[in-house]
Amino acid sequence: MARKIGIVGAGAIGGYFALQLVEAGYDVVVLARGKNRDVLSTDGLTITSEKGTQNVKFAAVSDSPAELGVCDVVFFTVKGQSTDQAADDMRPMIGPETEIISLQNGLYGIERLAEKYGEDRVSPGITYIPAVVEAPGQILRTGSLTRTVFGPYHPRDTAIHEELAAALQAHGTDAFALKEPMKEIWSKYVVLAPFHMIGCLTRLPVGGWITTVEMQDLLLRAMKEVCALGRAKGADVPDTIAEKQVHFVITKSNPATKASMLEDLERGKPLELESIVGWLCRESKRLGLQSPIHDMAYALLLPHKEGRNTA
Numbered sequence: 091m092a093r094k095i096g097i098v099g100a101g102a103i104g105g106y107f108a109l110q111l112v113e114a115g116y117d118v119v120v121l122a123r124g125k126n127r128d129v130l131s132t133d134g135l136t137i138t139s140e141k142g143t144q145n146v147k148f149a150a151v152s153d154s155p156a157e158l159g160v161c162d163v164v165f166f167t168v169k170g171q172s173t174d175q176a177a178d179d180m181r182p183m184i185g186p187e188t189e190i191i192s193l194q195n196g197l198y199g200i201e202r203l204a205e206k207y208g209e210d211r212v213s214p215g216i217t218y219i220p221a222v223v224e225a226p227g228q229i230l231r232t233g234s235l236t237r238t239v240f241g242p243y244h245p246r247d248t249a250i251h252e253e254l255a256a257a258l259q260a261h262g263t264d265a266f267a268l269k270e271p272m273k274e275i276w277s278k279y280v281v282l283a284p285f286h287m288i289g290c291l292t293r294l295p296v297g298g299w300i301t302t303v304e305m306q307d308l309l310l311r312a313m314k315e316v317c318a319l320g321r322a323k324g325a326d327v328p329d330t331i332a333e334k335q336v337h338f339v340i341t342k343s344n345p346a347t348k349a350s351m352l353e354d355l356e357r358g359k360p361l362e363l364e365s366i367v368g369w370l371c372r373e374s375k376r377l378g379l380q381s382p383i384h385d386m387a388y389a390l391l392l393p394h395k396e397g398r399n400t401a
Contacts, residue, residue, distance in 0.1 A: 092117045094149070096161035096183045098176055099168035100126060102221035103193055105135050105229045107165050107258075112146040114257035116248040117359065119150040119158045121180065127153050127229030137221075140233030141262075160185035163250065166203065168190045170365025173199045177206050184211075189250050191240050193217045195282055195350075204243055213251060214271050215240025216278045219263075222353070241268035261307045276320045281335050283370050284312035286362070287387040288347030290394075295358075297345020307323045310336045312383045319370060360397040363388065 093116050097108045100122045112118045122130050134147035135208065152158050161183050166178040171193065184207060186191070192200050193211045200214045211230055220233035238258070241251050251267035258265035268274065285296070292299045299305045313332035320327030367388045374381040 093162040094119065094159075096121065096158060096164040096180070098164055098166050098180045098183070099172070100130065100135075101167065101169070102223050102229050103217060103219060104165060104167035105223070106137065106219055106221055106231075107167070107193070108148065109135055109144060109146045110258055110261050110263055111165075112148065113144075113261050116257070118148040119152075119161065120196060121153070121155055121183070122151055125151045127151055133227055135227055135229070137229045137231060138224075140234055141206050155180050158183055161188055163189045163191060163254070166190055166199070166364040167194065168194060168199075168382060169360075171360050173202055173365060177202055189213060191215055192252075193238070193240070194365070195286075196279060196361060196366045196369060198273075198369040200243070209243045210246065212243045213240050214243055214250060214275050216275050217269075228399050235264065236264045238263060238265045239268050239270035239271055239274055240265075243272070245269055253346035273326050274326045276316075277331055277335075278325065280313050280316045280320070280331050281339070283316055283366050283384065284309055285339075286314065286349040286351040287384060287391070288368055289352040290355050290361070290391055291387055293352065295346050295348045295352075296339065296343050297347075300339055300343070306340060308383065309339065315374070315379075315381045315384055316370065318379055319374050319377070319381070322379060323373070341397040354397075355394055358397050361391065363369055363391050363395045367391070 093114045095111050097116050097118060097120045100120050108118050108120055120130055131151040134145050136143060136145045150158055160401055163182055190203055190211055191206060192203055193215045203212045217238040218235050220235060221229050221231045224230045241248060248267050248269055252301045255265040255267040288299060289388065310332055313335055314329050317327045317329050318331050354361055368386055371385050371388050
């Protein structure tokens with residue numbers, strides 16, 4: 091009998107994994123609302139990529155977590171601003187042995203899920219899959235990268251992670267199960283928070299702002315603020331990670347790359363400001379650290395948090 095896997099957050103990332111997991115033979119149920127629920131229920135999910143067009147239908151689609159029922163695994167992929175509500179809403183999908191795999195940006199959601207459901211139930215992860223929602227039930231892959239990692243919050247048995255990673259790999263996703271994923275998650279966050287922050291403040295893709303010495307220095311100092319917080323929270327995040335990441339952004343990044351938060355800002359959508367930047371500012375203050383660059387950016391972006399499009 092196939093495992094039952096729930097998707098909470100059927101946007102671009104959740105939709106991508108939903109399709110891959112159906113093709114891998116799992117029974118996938120999707121928590122969705124409004125027009126997205128209607129389309130997924132009747133037409134299924136369509137993803138367009140360099141491979142062409144793929145369409146799948148799910149075992150169940152509903153806006154009622156109780157109707158979907160308890161799952162063996164839940165992939166938690168909502169936007170940061172929806173974390174608290176979604177974590178509460180999905181409780182009927184969580185049984186005594188349900189594994190919760192979080193693929194959100196940042197660390198706020200990981201900590202929130204661990205507080206609510208227990209650290210032994212939560213598996214942090216990160217994904218680099220470039221995709222956008224074009225319309226309800228319609229996802230466009232905007233690049234070929236598919237790197238994803240996940241694993242337990244604290245070391246424990248990883249059989250379920252290895253099974254899922256192998257299933258995803260067999261269907262074209264670069265997925266890896268890690269026994270201790272937190273260092274890699276922090277390494278991404280070192281880039282993530284400053285990248286989103288600077289992208290939104292400059293209103294430019296990375297190639298528009300990384301070319302000056304002043305911006306390179308600002309990026310490095312912002313990344314070091316994240317490294318300091320990571321160390322204060324017990325993670326292995328030396329400042330050399332920031333130095334390597336800045337070098338990578340300067341020499342290897344696609345100049346056209348935009349932060350997803352900037353794309354949301356340009357579309358007048360709510361921002362993941364609290365979960366990506368605000369969380370860092372609050373945690374730094376709580377632990378007696380200084381984060382002046384992120385503090386200033388947080389204040390400047392607050393007027394846009396709810397999606398008022400003033401551009």
